[in-house]
Amino acid sequence: MKAKALNRSLWVFHVNTGSCNGCDIEIVAAMTPRYDLERFGIKLVGSPRHADVLLVTGPVTRDMKKKLKLIYDQTPDPKVVMSVGNCGNSTGVFYESYNIEGPIDRIVPVDIYVAGCPPRPEAIIDGVVKAWKKLEEMKKK
Amino acid sequence: MTLTTVLLMSVPLALLCLLLGLIYKGIDRRLGARMQARTGPPVMQPLRDIRKLMLKENIVPKHAVPWLFSLMPVVALGSTLALLMYVPLFGQAPLLGSYGDMVSVLYMLLIPSLTLVIGGFVSSSPYAVVGAQREMVTMISYEFPLAITIVAFAWLASVAAPGSAAFAFSTFSAVPVWSMTSILGSCGLIILFAVMIVVTSGEMGAVPFDAAEAETEIAGGLLSEYSGRNLALFYMASAVKMVVLGSVIIALFLPFGISGYAGLEGMAAQAADAGFFLLKLFAVIFAASTFPRVAVPRLRITQIVKMYWVYATAAAIIGLTLIGIDVLVEAI
Ligand code: SF4
Numbered sequence: 001m002k003a004k005a006l007n008r009s010l011w012v013f014h015v016n017t018g019s020c021n022g023c024d025i026e027i028v029a030a031m032t033p034r035y036d037l038e039r040f041g042i043k044l045v046g047s048p049r050h051a052d053v054l055l056v057t058g059p060v061t062r063d064m065k066k067k068l069k070l071i072y073d074q075t076p077d078p079k080v081v082m083s084v085g086n087c088g089n090s091t092g093v094f095y096e097s098y099n100i101e102g103p104i105d106r107i108v109p110v111d112i113y114v115a116g117c118p119p120r121p122e123a124i125i126d127g128v129v130k131a132w133k134k135l136e137e138m139k140k141k
Numbered sequence: 142m143t144l145t146t147v148l149l150m151s152v153p154l155a156l157l158c159l160l161l162g163l164i165y166k167g168i169d170r171r172l173g174a175r176m177q178a179r180t181g182p183p184v185m186q187p188l189r190d191i192r193k194l195m196l197k198e199n200i201v202p203k204h205a206v207p208w209l210f211s212l213m214p215v216v217a218l219g220s221t222l223a224l225l226m227y228v229p230l231f232g233q234a235p236l237l238g239s240y241g242d243m244v245s246v247l248y249m250l251l252i253p254s255l256t257l258v259i260g261g262f263v264s265s266s267p268y269a270v271v272g273a274q275r276e277m278v279t280m281i282s283y284e285f286p287l288a289i290t291i292v293a294f295a296w297l298a299s300v301a302a303p304g305s306a307a308f309a310f311s312t313f314s315a316v317p318v319w320s321m322t323s324i325l326g327s328c329g330l331i332i333l334f335a336v337m338i339v340v341t342s343g344e345m346g347a348v349p350f351d352a353a354e355a356e357t358e359i360a361g362g363l364l365s366e367y368s369g370r371n372l373a374l375f376y377m378a379s380a381v382k383m384v385v386l387g388s389v390i391i392a393l394f395l396p397f398g399i400s401g402y403a404g405l406e407g408m409a410a411q412a413a414d415a416g417f418f419l420l421k422l423f424a425v426i427f428a429a430s431t432f433p434r435v436a437v438p439r440l441r442i443t444q445i446v447k448m449y450w451v452y453a454t455a456a457a458i459i460g461l462t463l464i465g466i467d468v469l470v471e472a473i
């Protein structure tokens with residue numbers, strides 16, 4: 001029941017943990033008329049308190065580590081974390097940099113990884129569909 | 142109307158208007174998306190959102206005042222539902238029409254906004270506090286042109302229909318204001334109509350006037366700390382408020398029915414008028430919410446104040462003067 005209610009109304013909060021803005025622009029592109037994520041009931045919200053999905057981009061700089069944890073805790077359950085972009089998945093081009101604490105799954109549990117530098121909007125939409133599937137699995141358990 | 146009928150009618154009416162408000166919100170979102178060449182969410186989307194929010198965790202921030210924080214959403218929904226009893230809906234007289242008039246409705250319309258402000262202040266978030274301050278400023282701004290419009294209506298009613306209650310909605314549903322004036326006064330009324338649409342946008346918190354909630358700059362403002370059930374209650378309150386505000390405009394400016402023209406009687410007439418009411422409500426919501434949301438970006442709070450205190454007030458005074466001249470000329 002829980003998951004069923006979620007899968008057609010996902011509110012997304014976008015966290016930038018030090019990304020180069022490439023991924024962020026692709027997320028915004030997914031909301032534009034060409035891809036229009038809103039037709040699936042997906043909406044960008046301004047506060048983690050309203051969110052069901054945390055869309056995290058960037059390799060997590062040292063400064064953002066605490067804040068990412070805080071934002072994760074501020075999000076009400078049930079929630080899904082999506083890591084968008086190679087930076088978040090594996091720290092990408094910032095690999096082994098001295099001020100990087102990432103990748104994201106070292107700091108908060110990540111449910112869905114979207115690869116690409118930056119990923120195309122189609123890939124992000126695909127990731128959201130996977131989020132639904134994940135929630136449906138949660139429902140079965 | 143006896144107490145039992147009021148009690149029996151009020152619950153279905155409240156539920157119906159809640160559903161209606163949510164569906165209108167869905168239509169508003171869908172239509173806005175279509176105007177931006179997007180597909181947009183299904184019309185039922187707000188209902189899905191509510192269902193989802195009801196199942197989410199309900200967080201009360203550590204430093205908030207817990208009882209006030211949780212009480213405010215309930216008061217917001219309760220007060221807007223109570224308002225439904227005082228405004229004419231579906232072409233019918235209000236359920237408690239004899240107990241309240243235009244002025245009491247205007248005062249009660251402040252309560253939902255006040256609950257938002259109080260909820261913002263007690264939620265201990267700087268974003269919410271900034272949002273609450275902006276909401277207060279917005280409230281103060283639109284009050285003035287609104288008051289001028291009400292004064293114009295009361296004046297018109299007291300001159301054109303002496304002896305009737307000047308502030309009651311029933312006066313204007315019996316005799317539409319447009320028939321109380323000649324050409325000059327009608328021009329004034331058109332200006333007041335436009336002012337009221339702008340004021341309604343502000344009261345709804347629709348986009349050009351939503352500096353208090355601005356989710357892209359102050360993280361959802363007033364509502365930034367609300368989650369789950371409490372957020373759902375505020376969402377429903379805003380949906381019902383949309384219906385209330387639309388009905389107030391309809392009652393004042395568009396109290397026409399179509400049953401008279403179609404030559405219908407009895408139940409058929411009431412059904413036709415109710416359907417026509419839905420259509421009018423859609424038109425008002427489109428003009429006050431959907432269209433400005435798509436056409437105009439968000440205004441800064443200073444611009445909102447200027448918009449209402451300078452432009453809207455000036456327009457309202459011009460409208461009032463035109464109506465005044467008209468009334469005086471008629472009297473001679
Ligand atoms: S994955 Fe690529 S585009 Fe995305 S933030 Fe990292 S460097 Fe920028």
